[in-house]
Amino acid sequence: METIQKLLHSNKINKRERLEIKQFLKRIQKPKKKKKKAKKIKVKKDVLNRKIEYKKYLNSAKWKAIRQDVLLRDNYRCAYCYNLDNLHIHHLSYVNFKKEKLSDLITLCKDCHKGEHLSN
Numbered sequence: 001m002e003t004i005q006k007l008l009h010s011n012k013i014n015k016r017e018r019l020e021i022k023q024f025l026k027r028i029q030k031p032k033k034k035k036k037k038a039k040k041i042k043v044k045k046d047v048l049n050r051k052i053e054y055k056k057y058l059n060s061a062k063w064k065a066i067r068q069d070v071l072l073r074d075n076y077r078c079a080y081c082y083n084l085d086n087l088h089i090h091h092l093s094y095v096n097f098k099k100e101k102l103s104d105l106i107t108l109c110k111d112c113h114k115g116e117h118l119s120n
């Protein structure tokens with residue numbers, strides 16, 4: 001590749017040859033783009049898998065126990081507006097995902113929770 005580039009910038013070739021080399025280079029660079037696309041699809045799949053995993057976790061007994069602990073700590077009310085209804089548990093951090101510490105979580109009402117995700 002380097003030699004081709006050198007040739008391209010040398011004056012050993014004429015305009016037509018230079019154009020042909022450029023076109024050739026373009027053609028051999030195309031597969032690289034395809035690789036990038038494949039990566040993007042993989043990322044999408046990863047996001048989907050993570051979503052499924054997250055949903056599964058939210059239905060697990062372990063999460064339900066952690067959830068209860070957080071609700072108890074926050075006195076069964078929204079930490080922002082003290083609303084008692086429609087309480088959600090919000091992740092302040094996913095660093096300890098699946099083995100959350102109470103400090104990673106906070107009790108929020110539906111509206112405050114929504115606001116929290118809109119601002120992020």
Ligand SMILES: [Zn+2]
Pocket residue numbers: 089090091113116117
């Ligand atoms: Zn949340």
Ligand SMILES: [Zn+2]
Pocket residue numbers: 078079080081082083108109110111112113
């Ligand atoms: Zn609230």
